[in-house]
Amino acid sequence: MTGNEVVAWAALAAGAEIMYGYPITPQNEIMHYWTRLAPKYGRMFLQTEDELSAGFTTIGGVMGGRRAFTATAGPGNVLMQEPMAMAEMMRLPVVVIIMQRGGPSTGTVIYSQQEVTLTTLGGNGEGFRIVYSTAGNQELFDYVIKAFNTAWKYRFPTFVLGDGYQAKMREPLVIYDPEIRGLSPVPTEPFLGKPGVPGVDRLPGHYRNTYNTEEELYEVIMGLARAYEAIIPEVVEFEEEAVEGAELLVMSHGVVSRAVKSAVRALRRDGYPVGYFRPITLRPLPVEAMRRRAEKVRRILVAESAYGQFARLVKEALYGLQVEIVPLFKPGLGINPEEIYSRAQELIKGGEKGAEHIAATHA
Amino acid sequence: MPKSWRRETKPHKFCPGCGHGIALKALGQAIDELGLQGIAVFGCDIGCSLLAWDFFDLDTVQTHHGRTIPVMVGLKRARPELICIAYMGDGGGYAIGAQHLVNAATRNEKITAILINNTQYGMTGGQMAPTTLPGQKTETTPYGRDPEITGYPTQGPEMVAAITDERAYVARGTVARPGQLREFFKRALQNQIDGRGFSFVEVISACPTNWRTNAKETWEWVEKLMPTYFRVGELKVPEALRGKGVEVKDGETS
Ligand SMILES: Cc1ncc(C[n+]2csc(CCOP(=O)(O)OP(=O)(O)O)c2C)c(N)n1
Ligand code: SF4
Numbered sequence: 217m218t219g220n221e222v223v224a225w226a227a228l229a230a231g232a233e234i235m236y237g238y239p240i241t242p243q244n245e246i247m248h249y250w251t252r253l254a255p256k257y258g259r260m261f262l263q264t265e266d267e268l269s270a271g272f273t274t275i276g277g278v279m280g281g282r283r284a285f286t287a288t289a290g291p292g293n294v295l296m297q298e299p300m301a302m303a304e305m306m307r308l309p310v311v312v313i314i315m316q317r318g319g320p321s322t323g324t325v326i327y328s329q330q331e332v333t334l335t336t337l338g339g340n341g342e343g344f345r346i347v348y349s350t351a352g353n354q355e356l357f358d359y360v361i362k363a364f365n366t367a368w369k370y371r372f373p374t375f376v377l378g379d380g381y382q383a384k385m386r387e388p389l390v391i392y393d394p395e396i397r398g399l400s401p402v403p404t405e406p407f408l409g410k411p412g413v414p415g416v417d418r419l420p421g422h423y424r425n426t427y428n429t430e431e432e433l434y435e436v437i438m439g440l441a442r443a444y445e446a447i448i449p450e451v452v453e454f455e456e457e458a459v460e461g462a463e464l465l466v467m468s469h470g471v472v473s474r475a476v477k478s479a480v481r482a483l484r485r486d487g488y489p490v491g492y493f494r495p496i497t498l499r500p501l502p503v504e505a506m507r508r509r510a511e512k513v514r515r516i517l518v519a520e521s522a523y524g525q526f527a528r529l530v531k532e533a534l535y536g537l538q539v540e541i542v543p544l545f546k547p548g549l550g551i552n553p554e555e556i557y558s559r560a561q562e563l564i565k566g567g568e569k570g571a572e573h574i575a576a577t578h579a
Numbered sequence: 580m581p582k583s584w585r586r587e588t589k590p591h592k593f594c595p596g597c598g599h600g601i602a603l604k605a606l607g608q609a610i611d612e613l614g615l616q617g618i619a620v621f622g623c624d625i626g627c628s629l630l631a632w633d634f635f636d637l638d639t640v641q642t643h644h645g646r647t648i649p650v651m652v653g654l655k656r657a658r659p660e661l662i663c664i665a666y667m668g669d670g671g672g673y674a675i676g677a678q679h680l681v682n683a684a685t686r687n688e689k690i691t692a693i694l695i696n697n698t699q700y701g702m703t704g705g706q707m708a709p710t711t712l713p714g715q716k717t718e719t720t721p722y723g724r725d726p727e728i729t730g731y732p733t734q735g736p737e738m739v740a741a742i743t744d745e746r747a748y749v750a751r752g753t754v755a756r757p758g759q760l761r762e763f764f765k766r767a768l769q770n771q772i773d774g775r776g777f778s779f780v781e782v783i784s785a786c787p788t789n790w791r792t793n794a795k796e797t798w799e800w801v802e803k804l805m806p807t808y809f810r811v812g813e814l815k816v817p818e819a820l821r822g823k824g825v826e827v828k829d830g831e832t833s
Contacts (some may be wrong), residue, residue, distance in 0.1 A: 234657055262656055265682035269649040272642065276653020284657060302643060393826060408638040408654060409661045413617040415585060415636025424632040424641040426625060 217389050222353045223287065223313050224249030226360035229394055231401045232311075233282045234260040236273040240292040241325035242380040243315040247287070267292040271299025271310075278308050279423070281406030283364055287313035289380075291322060293338070300373050301339030302425050307440065308407070309367035313360065315383040318548040327380030328548045329470055332525040335375050336499040344444045346374040346451055347499040349469040349502075350461065353387035353489050361394050368402040370447050377498065379521075381471050381550065444500070446554040452506050453496035458484050462491030464563055465509055468519040469495055469526055472551050476519055479556035486489045490560050498526070501535045510534050515563055519544040519551050581607025583813040584618045586635045596797055598784025599627055601754040602695060603634060606664070609764035610637070613772065614802060619662040622651045624676075626668035627701040627786075645676025648683050662771055663690040670700045673709035673733045680779075685738045687746055687776040691767045694779070696809065697786040705789030710735035712808055717789075732808050739779045740814040746776030749808045749815035753783035755802045756811070763813065766820050775817055783809055 223246045227235065235254070236248055237247045243471070251261050264270045270286045277284030287372055288296050303310040316331040318324035335342040346366055348359045359376050367374035394401065414420035427433040455473070458480050459465065468476040473494040478490040493509050495502050510516060516539055518527040523545045531541060544551065544559055580586065584607050593599045608725035610619055621637045623629055625644035632641040638704045640652045651663040671679050672694040680692065699717045700706045706719040710732045714723040740749040748770040752760035760782065783805045 236656075237654060260656060262652075264649065264652075265678050268646065269652075269679055269682070272646045272649035273653030273656065275642075276650040276655070277657035280649075280654045280657035280661070282657040284653070298643060299646070302646075369828070406658070408620045408640060409618070409658050410638065413636075414638055415583070415616070420585065420633075420636050421638040422633045423639065425643060426632070428628050428642060 217376055217386055218245060218386050219353050219356050220245035220315070220384070221249045222356045222389055223360055223378075225391060226357045227285060228257055228259065229254055229391070230361040230364040231283055232259065232285050232364060234277050234284045234285065235264070236262050236264055236277065236286050237269045238264050238267050238270045238288065238292060238356065239565035240267075240289050242317055242327075243287045243289045243313065244384040245383070246313060269296055269300065271296045272302075273302055274310050275299055275308055278310050279407040280409055283368070283401070283404055285311040285364070287315070289315045290317040290319055290331070293334055297334065297338040300345065301341050304339055304341050304344050304440075305425050305436075306423055307371040307443070308373060309371050310373045311363050311367050311376075312373065313378065316377065316379040324548060326382070327521065327550065329379060329472065329521040330547060331377065331526060332498060332522060332529070335377050336529070343499055344372055344440050345499055346370070346372050346497065347377055348375070348453070348496060349377045349419055349498050350382060351471050351473050352382060352433040353385065353389050356382060357389055357391065361399060365399065365402045366451065368404055370451065372444065377470065379471055389453055413455050448500045451497060452500055452502040452505070454502040455490040455494045455496060456505075459491035459493065461489055462513050463489040464515050464517060464520060464560055465491045465513045466517045466556060466560060467491050467493050467530055469498060472519050472521055475551050475553045476523065476556055479553040479560065482553065482557055483560055488561060488564050490564065498529065501529055501533050506530070506533045507537065509538050510539050513539060515540045515542055516543055517542045517556075517560060517563060519556055521549055521551060523544050523547045532535065581611050583607045583610045583635050583637060585633060590634045591634060593627065594788045596785060596787040596794065597627070598697060598754040598782070598801070599631070599695060601757055602760065602782045602784060603631060603694070605757050605761040606693065606764050607635065608761045609768055613765060613768055615662050615768065618656060618660065619664060620651070620669070622647045622663065622665045622791060624667035624671040625702070626671050628666050628668055628671070628695065629702070631666065634690060645671045645674070645679065647671065648676060648679040648690070648692060652683055652688045655688065655690050656762060659689070661827045662768060665690055665692045667692070667694055669694060669698070669702065669710040669733070669735070670707045673735055680739070681742065684743050684747065684777050684779065689771055689776055690772055691771050691778045692780075693764070693767075694781045695784045695786045696735070696781050696805075698732075698785065698805065699789055701786045701789055712804065725780035727758060734809075736779060736781045736814045743777055743815065746817055747815055748776075748817060748820065750779075750813040751781045751783065753800070753801065753806070753809050753811050754785060755783070766816070773819065775819065781809070783811065
């Protein structure tokens with residue numbers, strides 16, 4: 217099964233009721249599979265006129281109490297930020313699947329990891345949202361299911377950040393019923409159109425996006441910030457391997473972390489003290505765990521298929537620590553285990569070589 | 580005061596003499612008369628319409644500039660039993676959100692869209708709108724709108740009537756005739772209740788603040804000047820609605 221097909225099956229398994237979408241490569245097949253599956257399972261679909269509309273109709277569906285979602289990529293993700301800013305402001309459990317493609321602008325339709333900044337912090341706000349970065353088809357299945365539950369449990373817009381490779385790659389997959397694994401769907405609740413007559417049986421629900429004074433807005437945002445901070449320990453996820461005794465830590469996210477993992481295994485086998493660390497949530501970032509690991513190493517090699525979008529998050533998380541950050545940036549290109557192996561080997565053997573590199577890159 | 584108005588939030592937040600208040604009164608009466616308070620959801624836009632975010636005893640969502648239609652479309656698709664009302668200005672409907680209006684109309688979305696035509700952007704301080712009259716001075720057409728440069732006023736209901744199928748209801752009312760406007764709203768809502776299709780009412784409205792008009796000039800503008808560009812009446816009435824309620828003939832302005 218391809219990643220896009222996996223997403224459609226996962227959404228079905230998660231109990232998603234309606235998808236609103238607009239075509240853009242490489243996520244189109246999510247809609248293709250969903251539109252084939254949906255009628256057989258009593259689910260709904262609407263192809264909207266653009267991604268602004270896809271985002272806002274998803275908001276309408278969610279406010280109606282439905283498990284609604286959308287999917288997009290690249291310039292569509294750019295348009296998606298306007299509705300997601302509203303979802304952030306109103307704490308709406310909107311689920312969005314992003315299959316990153318190359319940028320800026322139309323870029324390529326194939327692959328990149330260049331939508332990290334946009335997806336984590338893209339709106340005109342503070343980025344009160346949850347972003348899972350997956351590494352393959354099984355994770356796409358697992359995290360799409362999880363995303364619906366996270367969204368409805370914590371009520372922040374939730375993204376699953378895949379990429380063009382995952383979207384199109386075929387991999388074996390274990391499909392399961394989430395209930396059997398104890399993952400019963402978090403119940404939904406309508407924001408609009410609740411039972412009873414407003415003003416007679418209950419207060420009306422008045423949701424707004426516009427505030428009149430600085431103080432009013434400040435209160436709202438600080439409330440969001442407190443709620444968001446409070447859930448961070450429950451939400452953050454990461455994966456690490458071979459970290460004990462490591463001198464060099466390789467950090468990556470998404471599909472690149474698979475290359476990193478196999479490179480680190482080979483390096484360890486050959487006697488190099490190299491560890492592997494991968495945040496699964498890019499927002500919120502597992503800052504504590506990252507710092508704990510970073511404190512014990514001399515250097516961190518950041519490998520990403522972008523020009524430092526993930527590295528920026530890493531640097532901010534590690535601010536103040538005495539650790540060198542060495543880039544391996546390949547925007548739009550895949551990164552294979554051999555490159556990581558040889559770069560890591562160079563850094564372990566070559567003493568200060570890494571530091572020169574970072575100085576040159578970040579001048 | 581219509582029953583569906585929320586008393587606690589009155590007096591409302593619109594400027595004195597604003598047309599929004601009259602339009603929302605007619606809408607409140609239509610909601611009351613059709614008994615929709617338990618199932619109607621009100622969506623408003625950015626623009627002066629946002630001031631209605633707590634106007635009704637109705638579940639309400641205020642969204643961004645131009646996006647009220649897709650929010651209501653998404654809600655209606657997810658909850659067909661609700662009566663979804665998208666309320667916006669002429670900037671929200673004919674400029675920034677035009678693609679949503681056109682596509683919702685083409686798809687015959689079963690929502691009711693209400694658009695306030697006050698010939699300019701009220702909230703941002705009186706810039707040109709798609710509906711600005713030729714020669715009208717606004718903050719961005721300080722020498723008067725020149726149609727050679729910026730075109731003629733958008734004929735919204737005419738456009739919607741042209742692109743919708745026979746299930747759509749399309750009318751243009753005016754705050755100068757609130758009784759007629761209420762009937763237009765009722766028929767627009769009835770069209771949604773019947774599950775027939777898209778309904779659209781443009782409302783000729785007043786913005787004395789940005790027009791910088793006194794009471795007399797404001798009403799001359801609304802009653803005499805605007806109808807020379809914007810024809811009041813029903814433009815499209817589905818067969819099933821004909822002969823029901825107050826019959827208002829095409830182009831009738833009385
Ligand atoms: C994306 C975006 N662009 C611009 C604005 C600024 N803006 C707020 S209200 C408005 C004009 C509203 O005019 P209209 O829709 O005609 O409604 P009115 O205020 O006249 O009732 C504009 C341009 C905005 N809020 N969002
Ligand atoms: S600015 Fe104009 S449209 Fe807005 S509330 Fe005042 S009078 Fe009404």
